[in-house]
Ligand SMILES: O=C(CO)[C@H](O)[C@H](O)COP(=O)(O)O
């Protein structure tokens with residue numbers, strides 16, 4: 001089980017200190033939200049930010065590309081030092097090629113699905129992915145509310161992956177993960193939990209992470 005703080009919700013004015021704080025609190029995954037102003041309305045950060053984080057921190061850099069035609073930028077993010085690159089199925093007609101590109105750098109590949117996107121076709125790319133990112137909000141903004149209907153999708157995805165003998169593909173959930181939703185997401189089958197405002201929206205980040213870990217631990221059927 002992994003909590004991955006999303007630096008989208010960090011204070012950009014003291015970026016490095018913010019990342020340092022959550023790493024010191026025990027998180028070894030940092031979720032980097034890349035938005036291009038086209039696939040989603042906002043523009044956030046480019047590969048230079050990944051490069052800067054790579055130089056300074058020894059953690060897993062989990063890059064979530066909310067970018068149209070991600071195959072244009074995969075090489076830049078891989079060369080900048082990303083450990084995981086996730087592309088959206090909705091962002092390209094060439095998702096298979098995009099995943100192959102990520103894999104060609106010897107790093108982990110992720111496939112992301114928006115809340116309105118079905119799981120159909122997963123069987124054609126499941127051998128190319130290390131993680132499946134099920135968006136639990138519509139992408140583009142931090143601080144939104146978790147969409148409860150996504151829980152069935154997580155369960156369905158877990159079942160399909162196990163049936164296809166791809167049970168080692170980890171399900172990541174992203175959006176609206178907090179003390180009230182993290183347990184349900186875990187019970188549905190998620191293993192990696194992105195948390196933006198639930199971590200950086202709190203003044204005591206260490207306590208916020210510990211509380212999320214406790215909620216994960218306490219979640220049981
Ligand atoms: O991909 C994202 C938005 O598109 C972010 O990772 C996500 O929104 C995290 O923020 P929060 O936990 O506040 O919902």
Ligand SMILES: [Fe+2]
Nearest residue numbers: 033064174194
């Ligand atoms: Fe994200």
